[in-house]
Amino acid sequence: MTWLPENLDLLLRLTGTHLFQSVLPVVLGLLISVPLARMASGSRWLRPVTINGAALLYTIPSLTLFVVLPVILGTRITSITNVIVALTVYVIAILVRSCTDAFESVDPAVLQAATAMGYTRTQRFWAVELPLAVPVMLAGVRTALVANISMVSVGAVIGVQSLGTLFTDGLRRSIAEEILVGVVVTVVLAVLLDQVLRLAGLFLTRWQRPGRVDTRTRLAATGGAA
Amino acid sequence: MGNHAISFREVRKTYPDGTTAVDDLTLDVPEGSLTVFVGPSGCGKTTSLRMINRMVEPTAGTVEVNGQDVSTVPEAQLRRSMGYVMQASGLLPHRTVVENISTVPRLLGQSKRAARERAEELLETIGLDRGLGGRYPSQLSGGQQQRVGVARALAADPPVLLMDEPFSAVDPVVRADLQRELLDLKQRLNKTIVFVTHDMDEAVLLGDRVAVFARGGRLAQYASPEKILREPADQFVSDFVGRDRGFRALSFDTHDIPLSGVLTVDGQGHTAEVGGPAGVTDWVLEVNSAGQPVGWVTSTQSAEITDQAHRVGGSLHHPGGSLRSALDAALSSPSGLAVAVDDDGRLLGVLRPQDVLEAIDKVRESRQ
Numbered sequence: 001m002t003w004l005p006e007n008l009d010l011l012l013r014l015t016g017t018h019l020f021q022s023v024l025p026v027v028l029g030l031l032i033s034v035p036l037a038r039m040a041s042g043s044r045w046l047r048p049v050t051i052n053g054a055a056l057l058y059t060i061p062s063l064t065l066f067v068v069l070p071v072i073l074g075t076r077i078t079s080i081t082n083v084i085v086a087l088t089v090y091v092i093a094i095l096v097r098s099c100t101d102a103f104e105s106v107d108p109a110v111l112q113a114a115t116a117m118g119y120t121r122t123q124r125f126w127a128v129e130l131p132l133a134v135p136v137m138l139a140g141v142r143t144a145l146v147a148n149i150s151m152v153s154v155g156a157v158i159g160v161q162s163l164g165t166l167f168t169d170g171l172r173r174s175i176a177e178e179i180l181v182g183v184v185v186t187v188v189l190a191v192l193l194d195q196v197l198r199l200a201g202l203f204l205t206r207w208q209r210p211g212r213v214d215t216r217t218r219l220a221a222t223g224g225a226a
Numbered sequence: 227m228g229n230h231a232i233s234f235r236e237v238r239k240t241y242p243d244g245t246t247a248v249d250d251l252t253l254d255v256p257e258g259s260l261t262v263f264v265g266p267s268g269c270g271k272t273t274s275l276r277m278i279n280r281m282v283e284p285t286a287g288t289v290e291v292n293g294q295d296v297s298t299v300p301e302a303q304l305r306r307s308m309g310y311v312m313q314a315s316g317l318l319p320h321r322t323v324v325e326n327i328s329t330v331p332r333l334l335g336q337s338k339r340a341a342r343e344r345a346e347e348l349l350e351t352i353g354l355d356r357g358l359g360g361r362y363p364s365q366l367s368g369g370q371q372q373r374v375g376v377a378r379a380l381a382a383d384p385p386v387l388l389m390d391e392p393f394s395a396v397d398p399v400v401r402a403d404l405q406r407e408l409l410d411l412k413q414r415l416n417k418t419i420v421f422v423t424h425d426m427d428e429a430v431l432l433g434d435r436v437a438v439f440a441r442g443g444r445l446a447q448y449a450s451p452e453k454i455l456r457e458p459a460d461q462f463v464s465d466f467v468g469r470d471r472g473f474r475a476l477s478f479d480t481h482d483i484p485l486s487g488v489l490t491v492d493g494q495g496h497t498a499e500v501g502g503p504a505g506v507t508d509w510v511l512e513v514n515s516a517g518q519p520v521g522w523v524t525s526t527q528s529a530e531i532t533d534q535a536h537r538v539g540g541s542l543h544h545p546g547g548s549l550r551s552a553l554d555a556a557l558s559s560p561s562g563l564a565v566a567v568d569d570d571g572r573l574l575g576v577l578r579p580q581d582v583l584e585a586i587d588k589v590r591e592s593r594q
Contacts, residue, residue, distance in 0.1 A: 115305070116388075
């Protein structure tokens, strides 16, 4: 066990960039998928186009994408941008589908009630549709994030640094410990981020679990300043 | 009254596939009235209601609210100016009860605090505990949800209330409560209410005016409930109102019916005659210590009353109530005698069925 103590700095730096490369595409993918899915949900022609289009995207092998993207984007082959863009494409492939399902899972009676109350279309989207779509949407986001964390490693093959670098480097220099550390930290990262999302989801969907009175709103309701 | 709060002028709604939902509807809803749109499914009653707040746009004709053509008012603004209650309440599941009730005041730009105070006030108006304010809709019973739905519609104090089959998804006991409360609210708040239902009994119970819609969106009759029961405009209305309409029409008649005496027995086995000398019958009415009827026993059982011995009584009649209630009390009583009680539920005497029928006869003769 000599590799780890001597390379803590490297491990920390690679974990950081790994995290960045996995999380940023999820954020970008969400920003693109949500409006796309909202337009597709309930639309007779746009829905099949986006759903099938997204499924098609997912069939592109990741390594191909990593190699082809620099040609399209004009980036260096080892640029981090290639990984970010490639993974964003995969996130969209997963999220367009689950976000469309999410918007379609919202009870039409609730939407109608919101309209009848006098919400404008924009107000209704932010105040009613989006919050109510969260539970189904979140399942897709968790899948996408975990998939990303494993997929970022592939970038190491073409020279983009990540925890995958420990794997390629360890393999080349025959350091079993380096490989093992890379695998373990990747798995821990995946489990950790998934739990963070799960907890965030629980917080955003408190209303879904009956039987428990929300003490915070209750305090607010009685005007408790404490 | 006198003024028309809502007016339909030659309103028509046809869909692209050629079906007609509403066919040439002209109708005035008087200010401060409760008007019921009733009819079978697919008759255009809900479509008509939704044209009032532009949830549905008419193909032709105009809808006016307080003299203003609704098509000239921006949709969201128009809707915020009217209360809307729908079937299965339509509460926002991710918002607490108080937040739900605050919806329209918040959309109108009221401060959170003011909206919240108003919401809590309304919880009491509709008979809900303030403690429920922090709950989510899924933590409420169906009846409670429906009450919150009514409170939400009232929150901005709109002059017009639109109710789309609001009580059809709750059980009959809760529905009766909600109906009673609505009548009570109407007395107190002076709103113009348009209420959609497919239940003729509900229409007769609630409506000042009833509009009966026929399939194809035709207005078959628009009149007082009594008139619709007694003089249906055509075969459709007569069929829709149903075979019980003669019985139901008795709801609008009252007549003094002479009380007769009945033999009573209390928990200790003491007997007494109430309301005059008891006629010749095997039936004895059991009463509690407060003089309220408990149930019927036959005289052979009265010597040793057990909880099982007495037969549950029928409905009770309050003197001054309708002939329908008197006749129903007689028909539903095991002894055939209608039990009459005062406002505190104490036994006054009984009505013999022949006396009830005689009263019905007299009322009929007086009408001719």
